[in-house]
Amino acid sequence: MTARDQMLMRVRGALGRSPNHxxxxxxxxxxxxxxxxxxxxxxxxxxxxTALGGTVIVAENLAAAKKALTSLVNGRTFVASSxxxxxxxxxxxxxRISQAGDSPATFSRGACAAAEIGxxxxxxxxxxxxxxxxxxxxxxxxxxxxxxxxxIAVIARKKILxxxxxxxxxxxxxxxxxxAMALITGPSRTADIEMRLVRGVHGPGEIHVIIVEDVTTSxxxxxxxx
Amino acid sequence: MNYQEKITGALDDPKLQLAIYTATGRxxxxxxxxVVADVLPDYQELRQHAHDIxxxxxxxxxxxxxxxxRNVVARGGQVIWxxxxxxxxxxxxxxxxxxxxxxxxxxxxxxxxxxHLNHRLESDGVEVVETDLGEYIIQLxxxxxxxxxxxxxxxxxxxxxxxxxxxxxxxxxxLTAKARAALRKKFLEADIGITxxxxxxxxxxxxxxxxxxxxxxxxxxxxxxxxxxxxxxKVIPRAQDLAVFLKLLARSATGQPLSVYTSLLAGPRRxxxxxxxxxxxxxxxxNGRTRVLADREKRQSLYCIRCGACLNHCPVYRKIGGxxxxxxxxxxxxxILTPQFMGIEQDPWLPFASSLCGACGEVCxxxxxxxxxxxxxxxxxxxxxxxxxELRAFRIFSWIMRHPRAYARMxxxxxxxxxxxxxxxxMFGPLNAWxxxxxxxxxxxRSFRELWRDRKSGDPAGKSGNKS
Numbered sequence: 001m002t003a004r005d006q007m008l009m010r011v012r013g014a015l016g017r018s019p020n021h022x023x024x025x026x027x028x029x030x031x032x033x034x035x036x037x038x039x040x041x042x043x044x045x046x047x048x049x050t051a052l053g054g055t056v057i058v059a060e061n062l063a064a065a066k067k068a069l070t071s072l073v074n075g076r077t078f079v080a081s082s083x084x085x086x087x088x089x090x091x092x093x094x095x096r097i098s099q100a101g102d103s104p105a106t107f108s109r110g111a112c113a114a115a116e117i118g119x120x121x122x123x124x125x126x127x128x129x130x131x132x133x134x135x136x137x138x139x140x141x142x143x144x145x146x147x148x149x150x151x152i153a154v155i156a157r158k159k160i161l162x163x164x165x166x167x168x169x170x171x172x173x174x175x176x177x178x179x180a181m182a183l184i185t186g187p188s189r190t191a192d193i194e195m196r197l198v199r200g201v202h203g204p205g206e207i208h209v210i211i212v213e214d215v216t217t218s219x220x221x222x223x224x225x226x
Numbered sequence: 227m228n229y230q231e232k233i234t235g236a237l238d239d240p241k242l243q244l245a246i247y248t249a250t251g252r253x254x255x256x257x258x259x260x261v262v263a264d265v266l267p268d269y270q271e272l273r274q275h276a277h278d279i280x281x282x283x284x285x286x287x288x289x290x291x292x293x294x295x296r297n298v299v300a301r302g303g304q305v306i307w308x309x310x311x312x313x314x315x316x317x318x319x320x321x322x323x324x325x326x327x328x329x330x331x332x333x334x335x336x337x338x339x340x341x342h343l344n345h346r347l348e349s350d351g352v353e354v355v356e357t358d359l360g361e362y363i364i365q366l367x368x369x370x371x372x373x374x375x376x377x378x379x380x381x382x383x384x385x386x387x388x389x390x391x392x393x394x395x396x397x398x399x400x401l402t403a404k405a406r407a408a409l410r411k412k413f414l415e416a417d418i419g420i421t422x423x424x425x426x427x428x429x430x431x432x433x434x435x436x437x438x439x440x441x442x443x444x445x446x447x448x449x450x451x452x453x454x455x456x457x458x459x460k461v462i463p464r465a466q467d468l469a470v471f472l473k474l475l476a477r478s479a480t481g482q483p484l485s486v487y488t489s490l491l492a493g494p495r496r497x498x499x500x501x502x503x504x505x506x507x508x509x510x511x512x513n514g515r516t517r518v519l520a521d522r523e524k525r526q527s528l529y530c531i532r533c534g535a536c537l538n539h540c541p542v543y544r545k546i547g548g549x550x551x552x553x554x555x556x557x558x559x560x561x562i563l564t565p566q567f568m569g570i571e572q573d574p575w576l577p578f579a580s581s582l583c584g585a586c587g588e589v590c591x592x593x594x595x596x597x598x599x600x601x602x603x604x605x606x607x608x609x610x611x612x613x614x615x616e617l618r619a620f621r622i623f624s625w626i627m628r629h630p631r632a633y634a635r636m637x638x639x640x641x642x643x644x645x646x647x648x649x650x651x652x653m654f655g656p657l658n659a660w661x662x663x664x665x666x667x668x669x670x671x672r673s674f675r676e677l678w679r680d681r682k683s684g685d686p687a688g689k690s691g692n693k694s
């Protein structure tokens with residue numbers, strides 16, 4: 001008998017159940033979406049993330065977002081994901097974001113480990129907790145938001161959801177879309193030494209989010225394709 | 227060292243007392259602020275819902291385990307079933323050997339502590355590195371976790387500096403930066419990453435990792451192989467149920483609305499994804515859990531989501547600390563899990579190390595009735611006792627209480643004894659440890675019954691009863 005059979009037999013014995021006996025319906029799913037306006041969500045998201053030590057910049061359009069990104073990057077090296085909104089942003093004007101050039105999107109582990117900044121988009125943001133939601137599809141790597149000490153995310157305003165309940169309503173099966181969904185809520189932190197809050201343990205110690213109010217192209221869509 | 231020596235040691239260490247008191251106090255205060263009605267108005271409904279989901283899942287655990295396994299396999303992962311610690315460790319050891327792995331990075335997991343995985347791997351000559359900052363510190367110090375969510379709670383900054391080979395006046399920031407640099411290399415070189423799992427999601431074939439530092443994300447994303455180790459009780463039916471559990475877990479643990487990183491991982495990296503592991507294994511561990519499951523009343527002990535809130539609110543844990551408990555799980559939850567996993571005869575004192583104040587049950591995010599289970603375990607211990615002197619004493623007490631004349635007579639005798647030999651009670655009997663720190667209250671000259679009788683007979687000053 002395999003360990004699997006032994007364990008299942010013990011579980012069934014403990015519960016007094018027989019195989020091929022499907023369970024009744026579990027308690028109903030509990031998802032309650034508060035009715036909030038988009039403008040209200042931007043404010044909520046900003047104050048939640050700021051309270052955690054992140055910063056939020058609201059940009060009117062992609063050109064303004066590019067300006068904001070340029071000043072945040074400030075000449076340092078960065079890696080960027082191939083999210084459509086970023087491609088659009090990089091192509092927006094002839095200005096260069098950093099000395100290193102504007103096409104650092106070729107992803108590699110080494111590049112992520114060496115870069116000073118990781119630039120990504122996000123699938124969604126959650127207003128009530130200040131979280132970013134990543135679904136590791138071809139466009140978003142896990143390591144871009146993890147290895148560099150600074151993380152900058154550029155997202156369209158309409159991607160800000162009210163919270164977890166709305167996220168799981170829109171994405172009931174995250175695993176169907178991606179092998180990894182990550183919720184990132186503020187900078188990496190620890191309090192393991194004398195309960196003192198220290199930011200930037202293993203993940204980025206700095207997180208900046210640029211919210212773009214008007215994305216005039218279709219790339220801002222959650223399902224946007226280029 | 228036996229448990230009494232460990233407890234006395236903890237009580238006699240003022241620095242440690244201050245560290246435990248401060249840390250648990252701060253965590254408890256964080257929780258309180260995160261669950262008050264203006265912040266989380268439906269907190270009580272969420273607790274009840276979480277309880278109901280856990281109850282439903284564990285009551286039909288076989289079906290959910292099979293569903294979970296089917297979906298992990300559909301996502302390209304593998305599920306390994308392990309009856310006990312040896313089987314679990316053997317799987318990991320074999321995989322390490324087959325893949326010729328030299329370096330393993332680990333993120334915090336109580337389940338791997340339970341099976342002593344590090345020790346087994348190290349004895350095979352494999353380098354195993356704990357990557358949670360607190361775990362890294364205690365691994366270097368050669369110790370075990372002091373608290374479920376704050377493993378190095380008992381260490382002062384100077385002690386941490388010594389362990390990390392840093393100047394003793396280093397700041398927490400400097401020490402963290404030093405650990406970050408050392409561990410970053412390990413993440414990038416590691417062959418295998420091992421994590422625990424906070425939840426196993428049956429309908430998704432996914433595991434959920436909740437953390438603040440980013441080390442669990444790195445352990446699961448950077449190395450080529452990811453192994454997750456989880457007890458069979460961690461299953462929940464649907465990804466959508468996470469909306470309930472995630473709202474409770476971080477709030478109860480540290481007072482954060484959400485932990486910094488919540489990862490839902492289903493199988494290895496897929497076609498077209500830029501990174502992630504090539505191989506994914508999920509180790510399902512029994513190691514005594516089915517024994518707990520068999521007890522209908524105490525089955526709810528397995529609902530625990532390991533937030534640590536019961537430790538932070540326990541007046542006993544807050545004095546005796548994490549090392550006074552005999553197994554990896556400490557505090558109230560340890561007091562109910564350890565006897566059920568290890569057999570109650572091992573440490574029969576455990577369920578008695580409680581004031582039954584009920585705080586643990588009140589703060590538990592999944593509403594485990596910890597005080598009730600402690601009482602049930604006490605009853606089991608007493609029923610097994612060979613020495614029945616306590617039972618006999620209570621029988622005598624019961625008889626006296628039912629016979630007024632005997633009661634009056636015993637009271638008289640006790641008053642005479644207390645007057646003539648006040649220290650006698652300290653010299654013998656089961657009460658001497660208690661009385662070594664305390665004095666018995668002085669006995670009154672006359673009993674209430676005597677005063678009452680005199681008042682009724684119109685002699686309130688009791689002149690006629692003076693001679694007694």
